[in-house]
Amino acid sequence: MLRVVNRVLIGVVGLALVVAGGSVLAVGLGVKPPSWWVHDGRHDVLLSDAQRTRWRGDGWWWPTVLAVLAVLVLLALWWLVAVLRRRRLTEVAVSTGDGEGALLRGRALEGVLATDAGDLEGVAHAHVRLVGTRTAPEARVRLGLEPHVDPGVALDHLTANALAHARDSAGLTTLPTEVWLKAVKHRAERVS
Known part of the structure; x- marks a missing residue:
């Protein structure tokens, strides 16, 4: 969603910056703007001296300007943090047993987990996402179950098979997991 x-x-x-910059460039190059446009000609300014100094003497003007700018800066910082923050775990530290370690791509482990979970009986589709840190990964699993499947049995099979296999293969002591179960809806088919 983000x-x-x-x-x-x-x-x-x-798009707004391209349109604004293009219009200023076009008017600056001598293109005649329409009558409703913000610029009248090549030597026109965006704000006249009267417009710029209109509210300068009022007591509310500068606090309002500073508050609006502060809100814009905070929104820009929030946006930057949201963009830079990684939602997925890119790699998992794997114990090789000899005191050394290796790094396993997070997407590879997600793919194997999703394939193992999808191979379970009654699972229509599976989606896996790893979060957390490389030394303490956590799994988020979404399973689409066929209508005839008991959710408890499917969860037991997932825990005993796919998750145990992934945990053992990566050499992890624990693999905390959140599982979302959802029934798959099928379209009605005509039987003749």
Whole structure:
């Protein structure tokens, strides 16, 4: 969701900047703007001296300007942190047994876990995401179950098979996991 909001916001801001910059460039190069446009001609300014100094003497003006700028800076910082923060675990530290270690790609472990979980009887589809740190990963598993499957049995099979296999293969002592179970809805089919 955040990725979609991020892309839409970047697109809107980018489009607004391109349109504003293009209009200023076009008017500066001598293109005659329409009558409703903010610039009248090549030597026009965006804000006249009267417009810039209109509220300068009022007591509310500068606190309002500073508050708006502070809110914009905080929103920009929040956006930057949200973009830079990684949602997925990129690598997992694997114990090799000889005191050394290796790094396993997070997506590879996610793929194996999803394949193992999807191979369980009655599981229509499985999606896995790893979060946490490289030394203490956590799994988020979403299972789409067929209507005839008992959720408790599916959860037991997932724990005993796929999760145990992933934990043992990566040499992890624990692999905390959140599992979301959802029934798969099938479209009605005509039987003849």
